[in-house]
Amino acid sequence: MNQESFFDQHIILEDALVRLEPLEERHYDALLPVALHKDLWLYTGAKVNSEADFKRYFDNALLEKKNKKAYPFAYYHKQQNKIVGCTRFGNIDLANKRLEIGWTWLDPSLHGTGFNKHCKFLLISYGFEQLQLNRVELKTSHLNLRSQKAMRKIGAVEEGTLRRHSINEDGLVRDTVYFSFIAEEWPAIKARIFDDLINS
Template sequence: MTWNIPNILNATLENDVVKLRRIGIDDKEGFAQIAYDPDSWTYMVSVVHDEPSLVTFLERAIADSLAGTRVVFAIIDKASGRFAGTTAFGNLAPADRRLEIGWSWLGAPYRGTAVNRATKGLLLEYAFSELGCERVEFKTDVLNSRARAGLKSIGATEEGVMRSFNFMPSGRRRDAIYYSILKAEWPDVRATRFR
């Protein structure tokens, strides 16, 4: 099985809460309004703290998308029309019908709102229905209690910890915790968690 990366890149996913679309360098001004909050980057492998680091973040997201290693989406809050954050499909393994949803961050005004659940629901539906995935995985910093609670709330199953997984910008070695949702689980998860 192969995936048509250009089709995924050009997909616009939408529900009543959010619109997900391809990220672009023209999004810099919109993201600048929410991106410089240090709390957004505590558990991320990238850090955005000023305009040059935001440009670097966007350029890398665009390059990864064009190379087919990640498909990065801008998250637009439909109520306000403003940028809420970014998310991505990554670790793409079409032969195994598997991918990861991650590299996600939300600006402070959007944390604890319906934006994250609405975003994950769109991505999961696309992964299972359009791409034919058998498995969608997520990973986060074992210390990121907010993300861990969010993953449990959408019905993801905790699988285990990969110890000393990678370096963080601070120099700390991160333990990464994995979660997943399987294709066979998706109908029940969708019905009970994404109504």
């Protein structure tokens, strides 16, 4: 699949608990109250402190898809019957068989429940098993220890820290910790880490 045709797809990824669906304007009202949990943005590059901030963030996500720079998803919780967060495929480079999973935020009430594990499994599986990627990467702030712990927990390999890598919207200069999965390691990680999801 080439870069152009990838963005023409209507990608839906789902299991018994979660459905990831392409982000659309209709998701805005459901996502707004989730996005206004300010602690979600403590370590992120973007800062959302108001509805206006979120409108700008949301519109930019849709614009990045239109411009074929990223593919954003809304998280739908099947048991709760509601939209509960967002994520994206970004830094998509299909010629070099790699992309990033990131820009992820989720209703704080679902942190630590395993919901995000379901989502990451669907995204990573799609990357390796449908897109035939060589590499799926994730990154986070050096200050975000909870996110780093979560990445290790799902089998991501820590590759290192890019020092003074970017500047957050609030002006803070950030070091960024990179993690990755690679195709050769995915089958073993899938069997070891995600066995409960495969056989549920």
